[in-house]
Amino acid sequence: MTYEHIAFEIHEGVATVTLNRPDKLNAWTRLMEREVRDAMEQSEQDDAVRVIILTGSGRGFCAGADMDLLSGIEDGSEKREPGAVYGTRPYNVAVPADYQTQYSYFPSLSKPVIAAINGPAAGLGMVVSLYCDMRFASRDAIFMTAFAKRGLIAEHGISWMLPRLIGHSAALDLLLSSRKVTAEEALQLGLVNQVHEADSLLPAVQAYAKDLATNVxxxxxxxxxxxxxxxxxxxxxxxxxxxxxxxxxxxxxxxxxxxxxxxxxxxxxxxxxx
Known part of the structure; x- marks a missing residue:
């Protein structure tokens, strides 16, 4: 499959899925959603792949839903199916159906999914990062739920996942205020596992992933x-x-x-x- 909104490569047992709309800070589109799902399915089915990295191109991870997508929802041209299950089958029947929905399916993959968060992760971009198994961040990374400042609510299960990662009170702080959280604060909160300088983030994630792929x-x-x-x-x-x-x-x-x-x-x- 030829991709338009992502890049995909496999090297030494590690699959790397890169959100690839750098001019839009990798804002999320329906096409990107389908392409990410396809790349994840390929990675899951390929025995040569043992670890998956999800990252963004340019200076951002994912700035959230593309404004054209949000505008389509507002005028009714974009049909939404809350909680819809995408794909023809679950990845792993041994995990609950909760992990098979539109954005919550990363936990149902049998292989570790590591987010390399190289810049802003806002709204839907932050949601997607939370469903990864681990998060490594650049010092340039910024986290922001954004929903409250758009007149929206805690969407796509973030109200369930975020408190499990950082606790009830801290989750409410991030959700209600929609304030920007730096990489250092994210590390203190337990939102990310590691923080690296911008130019060493991807090499650090790749080294960690290769160690898992080779020695585990x-x-x-x-x-x-x-x-x-x-x-x-x-x-x-x-x-x-x-x-x-x-x-x-x-x-x-x-x-x-x-x-x-x-x-x-x-x-x-x-x-x-x-």
Whole structure:
């Protein structure tokens, strides 16, 4: 597929999806939405891909919904389907349907999705970043919910996800005020995992992703990711029971055998993901 609003490449086990409308600060369009989904599906289905990076071109990550899209909603020409499930099938039937909707589907991918936030992430751009598994930010990054200043509300599940990342009170602060949050404050809040200088952000994310792709069991990553997201809907007893069951399954996996073998033989691992 030829893309117009994103760039997509795969290198050494890492797929990189780049929002590619730099002149518009990568403002989100319906075409971009479909292209991102297609690239994510390709990455999920490709056994050679073990980690996915989502980033933006130019000086922004994503400035939110394109104003033409918002104008279309206002005049009724843009039809919206709140909570619509896009795609023909769920990625992972072992995770709740909550993670299969229009923007919440990244957690249903079996592979880690890392956001490399290189600049402003506002409104829908911030929502998309929250559904990534981890967020690494440039010192130039700015976070802003924006909804309240547009006469809108906490959309696309951000009212559920944001408090789980930074807490109830801090989430309300960011939502109600729509104020700008710097990368340093985002780090203090727990909104991002790491902060880097602008020119070293993508190399740092790529190095982290390559380490996962090279040295970590794909099977382990997929199971642990599923465990963490499913635990949001489980009791402690359920999480313990599932963990015990998954550990027994791990003992009979090829990746467990390889994990022991490469450690004993003092060599680089060669995990199969099975």
């Amino acid at each position: 069991s794909p099977r382990s990553m997929a199971v642990m990711k599923r465990q963490v997201y499913n635990a949001q809907f489980q009791s402690l007893n359920e999480a313990v029971a599932i963990g015990n069951e998954e550990m027994l399954k791990s003992f009979s996996s090829e990746d467990f055998k390889e994990g022991v073998a490469h450690f004993v033989e003092k060599r680089a691992p060669n995990f199969s993901g099975r």
